[in-house]
Amino acid sequence: xxxxxxxxxxxxxxxxxxxxxxAMSSAGFFGIGIDDYQSRLVVFIAxxxxxxxxxxxxxxxxxxxxxxxxxxxxxxxxxxxYFTVTYGKxxxxxxxxxxETVASSIVLLIAILIGAVVAAIxxxxxxxxxxxxxxDYLAIVTLGFxxxxxxxxxxxxxxxxxTGYQVPGYANFLWxxxxxxxxxxxxxxxxxxxxxxxxxSIREDELAAEAMGVNTTRFKVTSFVIGSAFAGVxxxxxxxxxxxLSTNDFQFIKSFEIIIMIVIxxxxxxxxxxxxxxxxxxxxxxxxxxxxxxxxxTIIRFADLRLVIFALILILTMILRPQGILGTAEIGGFFxxxxxxxxxxxxxx
Amino acid sequence: MDTFVQQxxxxxxxxxIYALIALGYTMVYGILRLINxxxxxxxxxGAYxxxxxxxxxxxxxxxSIFGFGVTLAGAMIIAAAIGMAIERFAYRPVRKFSKMTxxxxxxxxxxxxxxxxxxxxxxxxxxFPQLLTxxxxxxxxxxxxxxxxxxxFVVSMLLMVFLQWIIYKTKIGKAMRAVSFNxxxxxxxxxxxxxxxxxxxxxxSALAAAGGVLTAQYNPKIDPLMGIMTGLKAFVAAVLGGIxxxxxxxxxxLLIGAAETLVVGYGDYVGIPSTYRDAVAFAILILVLLIRPxxxxxxxxxxxx
Numbered sequence: 301x302x303x304x305x306x307x308x309x310x311x312x313x314x315x316x317x318x319x320x321x322x323a324m325s326s327a328g329f330f331g332i333g334i335d336d337y338q339s340r341l342v343v344f345i346a347x348x349x350x351x352x353x354x355x356x357x358x359x360x361x362x363x364x365x366x367x368x369x370x371x372x373x374x375x376x377x378x379x380x381x382y383f384t385v386t387y388g389k390x391x392x393x394x395x396x397x398x399x400e401t402v403a404s405s406i407v408l409l410i411a412i413l414i415g416a417v418v419a420a421i422x423x424x425x426x427x428x429x430x431x432x433x434x435x436d437y438l439a440i441v442t443l444g445f446x447x448x449x450x451x452x453x454x455x456x457x458x459x460x461x462x463t464g465y466q467v468p469g470y471a472n473f474l475w476x477x478x479x480x481x482x483x484x485x486x487x488x489x490x491x492x493x494x495x496x497x498x499x500x501s502i503r504e505d506e507l508a509a510e511a512m513g514v515n516t517t518r519f520k521v522t523s524f525v526i527g528s529a530f531a532g533v534x535x536x537x538x539x540x541x542x543x544x545l546s547t548n549d550f551q552f553i554k555s556f557e558i559i560i561m562i563v564i565x566x567x568x569x570x571x572x573x574x575x576x577x578x579x580x581x582x583x584x585x586x587x588x589x590x591x592x593x594x595x596x597x598t599i600i601r602f603a604d605l606r607l608v609i610f611a612l613i614l615i616l617t618m619i620l621r622p623q624g625i626l627g628t629a630e631i632g633g634f635f636x637x638x639x640x641x642x643x644x645x646x647x648x649x
Numbered sequence: 650m651d652t653f654v655q656q657x658x659x660x661x662x663x664x665x666i667y668a669l670i671a672l673g674y675t676m677v678y679g680i681l682r683l684i685n686x687x688x689x690x691x692x693x694x695g696a697y698x699x700x701x702x703x704x705x706x707x708x709x710x711x712x713s714i715f716g717f718g719v720t721l722a723g724a725m726i727i728a729a730a731i732g733m734a735i736e737r738f739a740y741r742p743v744r745k746f747s748k749m750t751x752x753x754x755x756x757x758x759x760x761x762x763x764x765x766x767x768x769x770x771x772x773x774x775x776x777f778p779q780l781l782t783x784x785x786x787x788x789x790x791x792x793x794x795x796x797x798x799x800x801x802f803v804v805s806m807l808l809m810v811f812l813q814w815i816i817y818k819t820k821i822g823k824a825m826r827a828v829s830f831n832x833x834x835x836x837x838x839x840x841x842x843x844x845x846x847x848x849x850x851x852x853x854s855a856l857a858a859a860g861g862v863l864t865a866q867y868n869p870k871i872d873p874l875m876g877i878m879t880g881l882k883a884f885v886a887a888v889l890g891g892i893x894x895x896x897x898x899x900x901x902x903l904l905i906g907a908a909e910t911l912v913v914g915y916g917d918y919v920g921i922p923s924t925y926r927d928a929v930a931f932a933i934l935i936l937v938l939l940i941r942p943x944x945x946x947x948x949x950x951x952x953x954x
């Protein structure tokens with residue numbers, strides 16, 4: 301009766317997310333609440349989990365070297381924002397009979413669908429030519445595409461261009477949390493499926509996979525398109541939570557940030573990507589709380605050094621734990637079925 | 650026609666800067682297969698080192714060839730030392746690990762340098778002093794070339810010839826070529842690979858610093874984040890020419906510089922707004938890689954089973 305179990309788990313997760321969402325509102329959940337700053341952090345953790353797990357499918361499980369994830373996020377964000385800005389009010393009005401909450405939720409779901417589909421199409425357009433390339437060449441081409449996407453968006457006046465784009469705030473934590481969970485579950489299931497095995501075989505040895513009859517091109521493009529679609533979803537949620545879009549949010553440093561999440565957590569580990577997303581979101585904020593230190597007559601404001609310290613922590617993590625915090629292992633027995641005994645080693649070098 | 654010549658002159662000026670930086674990327678990649686993302690920031694460090702030298706030694710007040718030479722050489726030496734330190738303390742410990750690990754280390758290093766400089770010098774741009782008197786020379790027609798542009802072109806060409814000499818005529822250059830061919834065999838042949846790698850970083854960083862000081866003579870606004878876009882485009886230039894290939898890096902740099910200014914100058918006629926200037930480098934790169942996956946001058950390595 302696995303489906304009953306799934307439904308129960310689903311209901312429990314939605315209940316937890318609902319409680320968290322309530323805790324973020326001004327009233328709080330029965331008086332227990334967190335402030336706006338903290339809720340914003342929790343929301344960004346959820347959005348980053350979507351980004352990290354989806355990039356992990358491409359980089360961690362398929363072994364492709366994509367460093368342009370922010371480009372697909374931007375595509376999702378801007379395409380859906382254009383939709384909600386142009387048609388959102390009209391659709392909401394026509395659905396007025398269903399009540400405000402339902403109507404705005406439907407608009408958001410349509411927006412997410414649009415964002416995911418447009419980002420997936422963009423992933424296909426970028427993926428088919430790029431995935432013929434390997435390693436660093438693929439990396440730089442994905443980076444290049446992401447920058448081109450950003451600059452093209454910057455030059456479209458209909459979505460605000462350089463001044464930024466005001467977007468209605470349809471997304472709340474409940475939806476963002478639900479989609480974070482959906483992303484994790486879907487990607488977990490893909491990795492566990494036949495497709496996942498094919499993807500992992502490509503990561504381990506592309507030539508051998510091809511020799512075993514795996515259509516490597518098809519699977520690489522599939523993983524790229526799925527990853528892009530989820531990046532698009534995260535973009536939609538970001539746009540409709542942040543209520544403002546600027547192409548500066550999607551510079552290549554954002555792509556690097558997502559890479560940092562999956563590498564810190566451990567490439568090819570689902571829970572690692574989640575852990576990485578949490579760490580990379582929270583760490584700079586924690587470092588903001590650092591105290592000032594007085595040395596003689598000069599005061600060193602460590603809070604101003606937070607990004608320097610963040611970079612140092614990053615470098616030290618790589619030196620001391622190059623496989624990331626979890627390596628390819630997973631936290632907890634829920635994922636035990638595809639836990640791997642040891643780190644894969646490359647072929648004869 | 651005049652504007653075309655003018656744009657070409659401007660393009661080659663920027664292009665030779667890109668080429669100088671691209672050389673560092675391509676040498677490091679050729680030897681370590683590492684995309685050294687911190688290299689663009691070394692270019693910025695070079696510009697700041699030159700700024701400090703020029704202002705503290707008083708070259709800013711009375712422009713002279715001597716002052717410029719000392720500033721340039723000093724910035725190159727400082728950057729070389731920093732480049733070697735980065736290699737020693739950040740890249741060497743992760744050298745044997747996977748590509749992703751080294752890449753993240755390089756990104757971390759880049760962030761570290763950028764934000765350290767923001768912390769020390771603040772994010773507001775500083776104005777680099779004019780070290781040589783700058784005059785405009787009118788060429789045929791109305792195209793002009795400034796002495797600082799000639800300077801950039803001449804100095805970068807000299808440095809590239811010097812680099813070529815090091816790599817092909819000296820013992821250390823031979824060792825560099827051996828290490829880039831096969832690091833393990835080179836080690837077995839008694840080459841001190843650690844030293845060669847250090848030397849490569851020093852060389853690349855010095856060239857990037859020269860690029861920083863030269864750019865500052867042409868465009869005197871320097872800020873701690875100036876290396877990000879320039880570095881990225883220089884890297885694109887290196888890949889375009891065929892990464893690991895030294896003439897390729899120069900060719901790539903000049904091509905991207907020229908393409909960029911031509912888009913700014915003529916793009917409007919063919920429907921490409923000049924605001925697309927930053928996208929041009931990437932568009933060219935993608936087109937070239939799709940046709941020649943190893944870059945313009947790169948040789949395609951067949952994958953062995």
